[in-house]
Amino acid sequence: MPLHIHFVGIKGTGMSALAQVTAQIEGAEITGSDVSERFFTDAVLERANISVLPFAAANVEKSDLVVASAAYNENHEEISRARELNIPVYSYAQFLGRLMSKKRGIAVSGTHGKTTTTAMIGLTLLQSGIDPTIVVGSDVPSIGGNAYSGQGDFFLAESCEYRRHFLNYSPEYLIITNIEFDHPDYFHNLDDVILAFSEIALKIPPQGKVFIWHEDPHRESIHSQAPIITFGFSEEADIYAKDIQFHDGGSSMKIMAHGAYLGDLHLHVSGRHNILNAMAAIALCLEIGIPPEQILKKLGLFNGTKRRFEHIGMNAGALIVDDYAHHPTEIRSTLEGARLSFPDRRIRAVFQPHTYSRTEKLLREFSESFQAADEVVIADIFASAREKNLNTVSASSLADLICQQGGNARYISSLDGIRDYLAQTLAPEDLVLTLGAGDIYKVGQSLVG
Numbered sequence: 001m002p003l004h005i006h007f008v009g010i011k012g013t014g015m016s017a018l019a020q021v022t023a024q025i026e027g028a029e030i031t032g033s034d035v036s037e038r039f040f041t042d043a044v045l046e047r048a049n050i051s052v053l054p055f056a057a058a059n060v061e062k063s064d065l066v067v068a069s070a071a072y073n074e075n076h077e078e079i080s081r082a083r084e085l086n087i088p089v090y091s092y093a094q095f096l097g098r099l100m101s102k103k104r105g106i107a108v109s110g111t112h113g114k115t116t117t118t119a120m121i122g123l124t125l126l127q128s129g130i131d132p133t134i135v136v137g138s139d140v141p142s143i144g145g146n147a148y149s150g151q152g153d154f155f156l157a158e159s160c161e162y163r164r165h166f167l168n169y170s171p172e173y174l175i176i177t178n179i180e181f182d183h184p185d186y187f188h189n190l191d192d193v194i195l196a197f198s199e200i201a202l203k204i205p206p207q208g209k210v211f212i213w214h215e216d217p218h219r220e221s222i223h224s225q226a227p228i229i230t231f232g233f234s235e236e237a238d239i240y241a242k243d244i245q246f247h248d249g250g251s252s253m254k255i256m257a258h259g260a261y262l263g264d265l266h267l268h269v270s271g272r273h274n275i276l277n278a279m280a281a282i283a284l285c286l287e288i289g290i291p292p293e294q295i296l297k298k299l300g301l302f303n304g305t306k307r308r309f310e311h312i313g314m315n316a317g318a319l320i321v322d323d324y325a326h327h328p329t330e331i332r333s334t335l336e337g338a339r340l341s342f343p344d345r346r347i348r349a350v351f352q353p354h355t356y357s358r359t360e361k362l363l364r365e366f367s368e369s370f371q372a373a374d375e376v377v378i379a380d381i382f383a384s385a386r387e388k389n390l391n392t393v394s395a396s397s398l399a400d401l402i403c404q405q406g407g408n409a410r411y412i413s414s415l416d417g418i419r420d421y422l423a424q425t426l427a428p429e430d431l432v433l434t435l436g437a438g439d440i441y442k443v444g445q446s447l448v449g
Contacts, residue, residue, distance in 0.1 A: 006060050007032035008078045009069025010052055014092055016041040017135040017147035018067065020048045024149035025099050025133065033059050033078060044145045057081035067095045096135065096157060097168035103133060103155035106284065107169050109200060110177025112330050113277045117177055118158040119305045120281040125154065127298040128290045132156050139306035161196050162186060172208040174201060175280050179218045182327055184361040194221050211283045213276060231279035239283040241275050246340040251275060255282060255296065262292040266300045270309055271337020307441060309334065313448030317428025319345065320444045326354040326437040328365035335372035338433060345431040349373040350418060350443055352436035353381045353395055360393040367401035376402055376409040377418055382438025419446045
């Protein structure tokens with residue numbers, strides 16, 4: 001009899017991906033439950049023939065084990081019932097660690113760039129015939145969704161530092177795209193974040209490798225018993241890009257590895273941050289033995305992921321783009337990438353701050369991150385479920401601070417109000433860029449719908 005594994009909160013991006021690969025790795029029968037609201041993962045689960053049940057305690061009663069989303073605590077009816085019946089309950093991170101341990105793990109970590117770097121590596125491995133298992137935090141058209149169940153030796157996973165979840169994994173290879181202060185509801189300060197990345201680096205075995213951004217100011221705080229390989233823009237990095245040229249929606253460059261010229265790379269995603277993501281992907285793929293010309297050719301096929309500078313459509317000549325950026329560095333990088341790729345357009349940034357804790361702790365940094373935008377519209381803060389009663393900072397105060405620093409910003413509380421304002425003022429030369437981890441993407445969709 002195959003294992004029966006039940007996923008509580010299966011519609012989450014990570015949970016839906018995990019459910020898909022579990023069926024293949026564990027040979028398990030999968031069930032899942034969640035709320036009735038429809039998400040992009042509904043279509044993903046339907047393609048995988050995984051049905052979604054309404055929450056009910058009875059759902060877990062025939063399960064051999066339960067995997068629970070971090071969105072739900074021990075009081076949830078299904079988790080509580082599983083405990084009563086002594087059915088093992090794993091968190092998402094615990095169960096991902098269990099699956100990764102069955103293969104050669106590749107963990108992609110970092111404050112920013114995890115999803116895109118994972119997607120770039122996943123596409124390159126797939127196109128090179130390596131047939132990996134992949135778990136990634138977004139819908140990636142080039143790999144057919146947010147997960148892929150391969151028969152090969154490698155397990156590639158986006159690996160988040162929040163609550164030190166990635167310490168549940170024991171990968172052979174670790175990528176650290178960058179290290180910055182984020183998740184202030186958990187991490188005490190930047191030193192605590194650096195310590196978390198140090199802890200995961202120390203788990204990499206001597207026969208493994210750690211890949212880290214050469215120009216990261218905290219790079220030298222990371223130590224490992226495994227060799228460390230660096231990537232970046234500096235000629236001192238092991239893998240670096242030079243002679244970079246930007247063009248509409250992408251860039252071209254020469255790739256150097258250990259002092260040798262590998263070839264030219266033509267990327268179809270914008271911004272310097274995506275060049276760094278590609279350098280990380282190249283470094284990893286070279287290390288596992290993929291020929292350089294094949295790596296560069298396959299990366300040239302990469303066309304992005306959902307909610308990462310995703311082109312939503314056009315409205316009377318105006319380009320509408322959506323991006324998940326919700327940290328000051330991500331916002332700055334995304335806007336600078338937009339300016340490089342679309343120098344002749346008026347950039348109108350529409351930002352929905354994500355969580356009160358992040359907005360409060362990084363308010364000054366947020367206010368300084370919109371300098372590449374011609375206009376900024378600030379929506380109300382999108383609160384997480386764990387901070388519904390917090391009102392420590394307001395979205396309007398962020399708009400005021402941007403204006404105090406010479407920016408052109410306005411606060412419009414509702415998404416409907418923002419949509420109406422943009423619809424009335426849209427010009428053919430505009431690039432409207434919605435930014436945030438909440439539901440701000442709905443504004444862009446309404447403008448092209």
